[in-house]
Amino acid sequence: MLKPRRVGCFRFLCWSLSYLAKTKTSSRAKRGDLGNLNLIKYKALLSAIFLFHINILHAQTHPVNKLLLETYGTHDLAEKPAFQGGYINFGYWKNIPLGKTITTEERIKASQDLYQLVFDHLNIQKEDSIVEVGCGRGNGCVEVAEKYHPVSITGVDIIPQQTNRAKRIHKKFIKRHASSLSFQTGSSSSLPFSDNSQTKIFSIEAAQCFPSMKGFAEEAWRVLQPGGRLVVTAHFATNEAGYQALRELIPTVDQGVDLLIPIEQVRSAFQEVGFKEVSFQSIGEDVFEGLQKWRLNVQDVKWAENYFVSYKKGFLDYYLIVLEK
Numbered sequence: 001m002l003k004p005r006r007v008g009c010f011r012f013l014c015w016s017l018s019y020l021a022k023t024k025t026s027s028r029a030k031r032g033d034l035g036n037l038n039l040i041k042y043k044a045l046l047s048a049i050f051l052f053h054i055n056i057l058h059a060q061t062h063p064v065n066k067l068l069l070e071t072y073g074t075h076d077l078a079e080k081p082a083f084q085g086g087y088i089n090f091g092y093w094k095n096i097p098l099g100k101t102i103t104t105e106e107r108i109k110a111s112q113d114l115y116q117l118v119f120d121h122l123n124i125q126k127e128d129s130i131v132e133v134g135c136g137r138g139n140g141c142v143e144v145a146e147k148y149h150p151v152s153i154t155g156v157d158i159i160p161q162q163t164n165r166a167k168r169i170h171k172k173f174i175k176r177h178a179s180s181l182s183f184q185t186g187s188s189s190s191l192p193f194s195d196n197s198q199t200k201i202f203s204i205e206a207a208q209c210f211p212s213m214k215g216f217a218e219e220a221w222r223v224l225q226p227g228g229r230l231v232v233t234a235h236f237a238t239n240e241a242g243y244q245a246l247r248e249l250i251p252t253v254d255q256g257v258d259l260l261i262p263i264e265q266v267r268s269a270f271q272e273v274g275f276k277e278v279s280f281q282s283i284g285e286d287v288f289e290g291l292q293k294w295r296l297n298v299q300d301v302k303w304a305e306n307y308f309v310s311y312k313k314g315f316l317d318y319y320l321i322v323l324e325k
């Protein structure tokens with residue numbers, strides 16, 4: 001896939017050419033050269049075709065599904081009662097008692113515990129340069145900066161509103177960790193970092209949306225230093241039959257928001273680019289039940305009910321994957 005800088009240069013070149021074509025033709029027209037009218041039309045048509053293709057090229061490089069843009073951009077999913085504290089994840093409920101009414105603090109703790117689970121597997125050191133892909137509002141990146149003080153922690157998200165929100169909400173922390181904490185707009189298939197520049201990458205409940213797992217695997221491989229670690233946690237179909245069932249049960253699958261591809265496709269995407277699998281775990285048991293209880297608490301079950309049903313039927317699971325370059 002083309003890198004944004006190359007596409008940017010190409011776009012600039014095309015715009016310049018079409019601008020030149022337009023100015024040349026209009027100056028001839030001003031001179032009253034009516035014989036050139038067909039040439040003017042021809043050049044205008046050429047420019048239109050050119051620009052049309054350039055826009056397609058741009059959309060292919062940064063493909064953002066319209067509904068994804070609405071869900072995380074305009075509508076800000078974090079504001080739904082299913083989510084609390086600015087996190088947008090199902091949560092890891094292992095250490096939270098589920099036999100009673102769940103408090104808001106416990107709901108937030110479940111989201112934080114999912115992050116902590118990933119941090120523990122990342123084995124974060126002060127010397128690390130870390131990237132989170134799909135950082136949402138950026139709470140997790142702030143936690144990394146505050147708890148571990150690495151050389152750098154950069155939150156990347158495909159939705160510009162998310163990175164803008166993260167910058168606005170965490171202004172105080174960005175100031176406090178001025179040399180290390182930052183947020184950038186970018187996609188899983190086009191990470192804004194140079195080759196071998198990072199020691200750790202993680203992604204929490206975002207990979208289910210990635211349009212190309214191979215694209216993400218290749219980018220993570222490119223950006224990580226040899227020996228670097230990648231930790232991914234998200235929900236996926238348990239197999240092909242599960243995937244077909246999910247297409248019926250969860251509308252956002254066919255809408256291109258939560259792609260929920262079969263887990264074997266995820267594993268092979270990483271294996272094919274050369275990642276070594278350090279560990280691979282199903283953690284659905286500690287995710288879906290707690291989430292379901294919380295949803296019943298807050299009466300926000302309509303859109304989410306089918307995740308629990310799908311897990312119970314064996315179509316869907318939540319995974320924690322630890323890889324090394």
Ligand SMILES: C[S@@+](CC[C@H](N)C(=O)[O-])C[C@H]1O[C@@H](n2cnc3c(N)ncnc32)[C@H](O)[C@@H]1O
Pocket residue numbers: 072086087088089133134135136137156157158159162186187188189203204205206209210211
């Ligand atoms: C469910 S939210 C999780 C946010 C955060 N990790 C958390 O746990 O609170 C998924 C996030 O991934 C982002 N995202 C989706 N597809 C992406 C992609 N291809 N590249 C980068 N970010 C993406 C979305 O914009 C959204 O902010």
